[in-house]
Amino acid sequence: GQQVMQIPQYQHVQEGEDFTTYCNSSTTLSNIQWYKQRPGGHPVFLIQLVKSGEVKKQKRLTFQFGEAKKNSSLHITATQTTDVGTYFCAGSGNDMRFGAGTRLTVKP
């Protein structure tokens, strides 16, 4: 399967600050997916990136797929308390392996 590494493991920000999490793979990914898990909940699909260099936006969230399709990032602009949770990336393939996740906490 396609292993992905994710950093940082934790991020604590003041409300209004920006946040970024990074996902890296040693092999080329066919595509990458991002999920959000709220505390106590289950992961929920956010987005899928397929093309080299692809950039997608969802309101304050910006997702990027690297040119070599080996890395990806999720950037949140002006975090809000509703952004709290753990963000996971996953390299898509038959087995769907997830990164370790980045836990975001936001201080109001």
Place this chain on the structure above:
Amino acid sequence: SQTIHQWPATLVQPVGSPLSLECTVEGTSNPNLYWYRQAAGRGLQLLFYSVGIGQISSEVPQNLSASRPQDRQFILSSKKLLLSDSGFYLCAWRTGLNGPLHFGNGTRLTVT
């Protein structure tokens, strides 16, 4: 619309007891099915996945097993639970090899 059901929501079991967690999907045919385990505050560990009835791929050798007796039913079992089996068990489905995963609400298992 498609839905996924996973039960029970919480479970407390003594060490050495058996386990059976069930997951069913409605509204789709021939889904790819997955079992993940998440330790407290940790990432998602892929345990098993299935691309069809009777087809199970195991990712981690351990005292757990999975079965898919019907197209939309996925069962996670153990004959004898260990303390280390405690965790949050998540079932998920998707269509094809590249679509998004849809997770159930999970089962919180505590082995005492």
